[in-house]
Amino acid sequence: MKKSKIIPYGRQWIDESDIKEVVRVLKSDWITQGPNIDEFERKIADYSGAKYAVAVSSGTAALHLAYLAAGIGEGDEIITTPLTFAATANMAVKCGAKPIFVDIEESTLNIDFEKIEEKISSKTKAIIGVDFAGQPCDLDKIGKLAKKHNILFIEDAAHALGSEYKGRKVGGIADLTIFSFHPVKLITTGEGGMVLTNSKDFYEKMRIIRHHGAVKRPEIGGWYYDIKDPGFNFRITDLQCALGLSQFKRIRKFIKKRREIVKKYNTAFKNIPQIIIPSEKEYVKSAWHIYPIQFRLEKLKIGRKEIYDLLHENNIKAQVHYLPLHLHPFYKKKFGYKEGDFPVAEKYYKQVLSLPLFPAMAEKDVKTVIKTVKKIINSVKR
Ligand SMILES: Cc1ncc(COP(=O)(O)O)c(C=O)c1O
Incomplete structure (x- = not known):
């Protein structure tokens, strides 16, 4: 067989307009926490039909942040599919939880809805649905089941920015939805991720955890912040969000x-x-x-x-x-x-x-x- 050039399974598509945008931000006052982050969050939230978005340094950080905001911790269980990238379960393990896997459905390759309920226990904190290959998991049914058992529904939509479920884009349907902007994904910021939610409470929590757990106290002084619960540095940069905004146009x-x-x-x-x-x-x-x-x-x-x-x-x-x-x-x-x-x-x-x-x-x-x-x-x- 005649050899051809290398064809990868996936790759980014960067054009001159992307490069121009990144260079513009490089020459600006902010290269990390600047205005492009807020704008990128707003654009993705509006496009996906969610009220709030928090951009972070990777899809893995987005999962970690969503799990922390959801209060997933030591002794908890989460229910998810075994057919996913390791980060979906790894981050729950890092929060101290046990992943309870449920087999997939042959036709969609997503978690088999019919097999979820029997795995729900008093320790279950959340169901983590994954939109494998871009096909949304059974969002309505899983959402309803989670509500019935008073647990959370978190959607790992790392594969599914822009995917539609019954006429709605993914992002504003589950309690928390995460995206990845790795170069093989739907749009890229180099590395990057985002958590979307309609809950103001989750949104505010996530903004604090993303930045070390620091809570600003302007009544004491412009410089002042309290650490009540230590967080992380999950921040994405303005440079990356400039690339994301430019990519988002296409x-x-x-x-x-x-x-x-x-x-x-x-x-x-x-x-x-x-x-x-x-x-x-x-x-x-x-x-x-x-x-x-x-x-x-x-x-x-x-x-x-x-x-x-x-x-x-x-x-x-x-x-x-x-x-x-x-x-x-x-x-x-x-x-x-x-x-x-x-x-x-x-x-x-x-x-x-x-x-x-x-x-x-x-x-x-x-x-x-x-x-x-x-x-x-x-x-x-x-
Ligand atoms: C389903 C799924 N979840 C989470 C991630 C993690 O995203 P990132 O590579 O941006 O950390 C990936 C990445 O491949 C993924 O495929």
């Missing part, structure tokens, strides 16, 4: 391009019996952070690893999202999880690869990926 275009590429992939792969294409519920409009396809391994002479290696040999840098969290050594050792606990997520993991998907992807690169995948499948099908 979010509609970015999502449109992603959806067009997904359509091309779906058309190319939908009739291949060895491939399962990802699906989108009829009430969802996904922003498509990643494009995970599954292989019916019983119809192939080789496994997923060999397909991964063949694609990489052809400079197509497909990825695997994700090893289910309960199979990581820490989660096995600390919480006693083991292979077989979540069969749907485990089966999915064994047969999945995320193909390259990013808005700046050239038409000919999409064609190369399709051609190469088809060629590999044809040469190893049973």
Whole structure:
């Protein structure tokens, strides 16, 4: 097979207008806590339909901040999916909580709503839904269930800025919603993240925790602040938010391009019996952070690893999202999880690869990926 240039599974799209904005801020009075942070928060909150937003240094920091504001701590439990990036559960562990995993639903790859309620205990503090690949989890149903049990619903929407659920953008639906602005995500600030909420109380708490736990006391003096509960430095910079604001201007275009590429992939792969294409519920409009396809391994002479290696040999840098969290050594050792606990997520993991998907992807690169995948499948099908 002829080698092509490297096609990554995801990457940023930075243009001259982004560079100009960052340089403008570099020459201004503020490079860290300046006006671009407030403006970026306002823009993302308005776009996503939330009242408040707090921008931070990463999606992981956003999760940590949301969990702290939610009061998740020692002895608590949170319920989440095993099919997510480690940070979703890691940050709960860092707050002292135990992650209780619930298997995924085969069609959406999101947490299986039907299996959540039986896992709710007196220790459960929150359900953490993850919008896998960009498809929102069952927001209405999970929200209702959380309310019924007087617990919180936190949405990890790191994959889903701009995704829609029953005509509404994600961000203002759960009690707290987090986004990531890592370069492979929907828009980027380099590193960066944000927590959205409609609760003034959470908003005020988060602003304090983001900045060391410092509470200003202007009645004593302009310089004065109290530390009642130590916080963190989770701050993002003005430079990053200038990039975010510039990127945000093109979010509609970015999502449109992603959806067009997904359509091309779906058309190319939908009739291949060895491939399962990802699906989108009829009430969802996904922003498509990643494009995970599954292989019916019983119809192939080789496994997923060999397909991964063949694609990489052809400079197509497909990825695997994700090893289910309960199979990581820490989660096995600390919480006693083991292979077989979540069969749907485990089966999915064994047969999945995320193909390259990013808005700046050239038409000919999409064609190369399709051609190469088809060629590999044809040469190893049973
Ligand atoms: C589902 C999910 N949650 C959280 C994060 C963490 O975001 P960040 O990389 O910005 O810390 C990621 C990043 O990949 C993610 O995919």
